[in-house]
Amino acid sequence: MTYQKETIIAKANELKEALQATEAVTFYRAAEEKINTNQKVAAKVGSIKKLQKEAVNLEHYQKFGAVKQTEDNIDALTAEIDHLPIVQEFKRSQEEANDLLQSITREISHKVTSELKK
Template identity: 50%
Template sequence: MTYQYSKEEILAKASDLAGKLSNSDQIRFYKQAESKISANQKVQRLVEQIKKYQKESVNLQHFGKAEAYHQNEAMIDKLQAELDAIPVVQEFKQSQEDVNDFLQLMAKLVSSRVMDNKQ
């Protein structure tokens, strides 16, 4: 005989698992990197400039201003390269990849267990 879990029991277990995952090394490192990014004024300035140029690019493309659009895109690429060269940004991007890989692994494990128990 197999036990049938209620929706509430499953949600409670999922909440418990989420709490445990949020205390993992990968998630803690990600949160620290995110805090550093948020506190870094140079990073925030570059992000705002990139957003501004991206909005301009949408408008330029919409109005068929090809040359201005390409100049704008070149500026975005330059600013993005400057942003990507900052060590705290590199650290943040690596932590994002690590967390993504970790969460994908967790999702595969859960899916695998669900399918194994289904049979």
């Protein structure tokens, strides 16, 4: 069976739409939206960005002790973010969506390879 490029692209778009309608992707998008609008997460991310800039400046002036302390503060804030329930929910949904995409990718790869060997 021979397919035209346009047909393959149309099928890919159908697959994309089907994926977007799956529970895993829908849940991921909802979790992502919650993360993006969460003030607590935004404040901590803002603090991390500020500390990262500070670390770059301190490193430039070779204040390595202060750089280490700043990096420790960044790590602590990152850990705080990672332990927030909303972030854990997001990560879980991200893993589920990634697992779905990987399984589909493997299946497509397997089928294409099988067809090419014929």
